Each structure stands twice: as C-alpha cells, then as structure tokens.
Amino acid sequence: MDSGIPPAPEPDFAEIRLRLLRSVRRVCPAWLRSRAEDIVQNAMLRVLEISRARESTTHFPSSYLWKAAYSATVDEIRRLRRRPEVSWDDTGLNGGGPVDPAGPVDPETGMAAGELGEAAEGCLEALPEARRAAVGLYLLGYTAGEIAASMRWREKNVRNLLHRGLVALRRCLAGKGFGP
C-alpha cells in the first residue's frame, strides 16, 4: 500500500548501538559502566523488536529509534539502580567492583567531593527556577547555545542567567565553607 510518505532512510542499528555504548560508558559511574554492554544490548533488543513490528508498514525514522534507544537505556539504568541485590560494594569504591577508568579515588578527596556535591545541590535548589535550570544544565555539560535551544530561551538571556546564577551559587557555597 502506498502511504504517500517517502520511506525514511534505513536505520543504522550498529551505529546507534556503538554511540549509545560510548555515551553510557562516559556518563555512568564505574559499577554501571561495567554493565554498559548489557544495558545497551537490552535497549537495542527493544528497539529492534519495535522496528520489526513496524516493518510491514513502514520503516521507523532514525530519530525515533535514537529516542527509543535512549529511553530504553535510561529504563535499564533505572531498573538496575532499583535492584536491591546491587550492593554498595559494586560501586567499585571498596576494591571488589569494577575499576573506574579515571583511576582510584582518594577517600578524602571522594568525601570532600561528596560534601561539595551535596552543598552544591542545596545551593542550586535555592536559586530561582530559571537560574537553577540554566546553571544546572550548564553543570551537566550543556553549552549556553544548547541550553537556549533546549529551554527555548534566547542565548543572551541564558548567558545572563548563567553569569548571575554561578555567582550566586559560589556565594552560597562560600557561605557553607566552600570557598577560597
């Protein structure tokens, strides 16, 4: 049957899988990184199932598959996180788990980073909503342009929010004893 819609390009599953794997390895902590293959494999199985189910009518657009693969990957990560049998030892901090490619974490440094992270979270929460969103995304690695596009704001406004937000964040952290 002719749907009148030009067929989308054939999705490159191998490419999707490879890039997801790289992304998961970069983003996940050590104990999940060692399971990255499984996470992505399960996600890709779901994507392939969906794709096969649709093959009789039309190909999936690649963009949809990317989104589906991402969603399945996050679902997998969430599922693993919720599993009670994952012990704290699996974090790799106690020597029994996978090794973090970034190298061993000095306990004192790790604790200090943990305290800073907790304080930073608290200070982020205290920011007005727009500044919180801008600074939060920036600290996840989003550029000002990406934040502007994601939030549908003007980039100039984003830069302003970032400037003021980061100043306020550092001031708040200084008040908690994290400062020069």
Added chain:
Amino acid sequence: MTRDGLTDDGLREALARRSERAVPTAACPEPDVLWDLAAGELDPAPAGTMAAHAVGCPACREALRLAREAGATAGAVGTSSGAAPRSRATWLAAAAVLLVAVGTVFVVRRMERPAPPEFRDEELVRIETLGPTGPVPGGAETVLRWTPVEGARYDLTLARENLEVLSIVRGIAAAEYTVPEDLLRRVPSGGRLLWQVEAVLADGRRFRSGTYSVRFE
C-alpha cells in the same frame, strides 16, 4: 575544600558523584520526556518545570547528561559552541531526519483516513503533553492531558509499546482524555501506553503532537 573544587569542572564532578548511587523517584519524568526537554521539544513553561526538577534530582541529572551525550541537543542547536558531542555530523544527520519525521509514528492513521488539508507549521501550533509525566500505579485512573488548541477538537491514538494500535478516539472536545479501564487492562504491568493527539480545526487543518508514553507500575 580548595578553590579548585569550585571551578566549573570541579562542581560538575561533585554533582556527577551525587548521581552515582541515585535511585529514581516517582517524581522523575519518563526518559522520553527528558529527551524532549534536551531536544527543545517542550514548550518553555513545561520545560522550565521539568528542568527545575531534573537538575535538582541526581537520577534525572544523569539521564539529562546521557541525553546530551546521545545527541538529543544536536537537533535543537544550530550553532552551538564549546564542548560539542563527538561526531556532531552524525548526530545532525539523525536530527535532520527528526525534523521531517516527528509525528510519523502512527503512519497507519494517515493511511486509514482520507487526506485532509494538513498544515505542518510546528512553530505556529505545538501540542505538548501536560501529563502524566511520571509512572502511573497499575489500576489507577489515567487522564492524558495536553496543551489545548483554540477551537480544535482532537483525535487521539493509543497504542501499546510494540505500536499495536489499541484505540483511535475521534472528536474529543476537551484537551484531556480518561483512558477507559478495559483499555488499561490491555497494557501489562511495567508496560507503556503510547499516545499521540491530533488537533483538528474547523477548517480541516490538523496539528499533530509528538508521541508520548505513560508507564504503568
């Protein structure tokens, strides 16, 4: 703590460590909503609400970082600078398809009905989900809500995760729909209900939303 920890990178690392053991909560949006947020596909108001939660939630922060790594922002940014994801060209290629293909998941619908006049200016009318944005307990009343379009009635398509169409409801007057219980029973526990709505104006123009999903616990 030394001043080094207060560099942008130091703050990034400290926040990332908070995500390492993060368990998602019931308030966490579905992954596809986080993708839409990163991709700039949410209206500013819901995007603001979603981002406010996500950046304060360790589990969602990790998911948002992954969305960026996986290229969700590539389609949203024309000329971003700074630390762009690797192989941007590939991401852009995928994103280019996105612009053409958003809303074509339920292509079957197009094949079933006579072709109406169709107006696809997404900048003019965008239909976004207003909920549910998180998992829904099994058996609970499920009301799908979306941004209203003035003067429109709505056609709604409901499908299972394998894209088997469960129901097509036409001519809905309000910008919401309570999913009937018998239909909910056809979605297994832990499964998702996919939905897509199309606003139909009196002059026959149609505006289609993206595809959203509700997961049942």
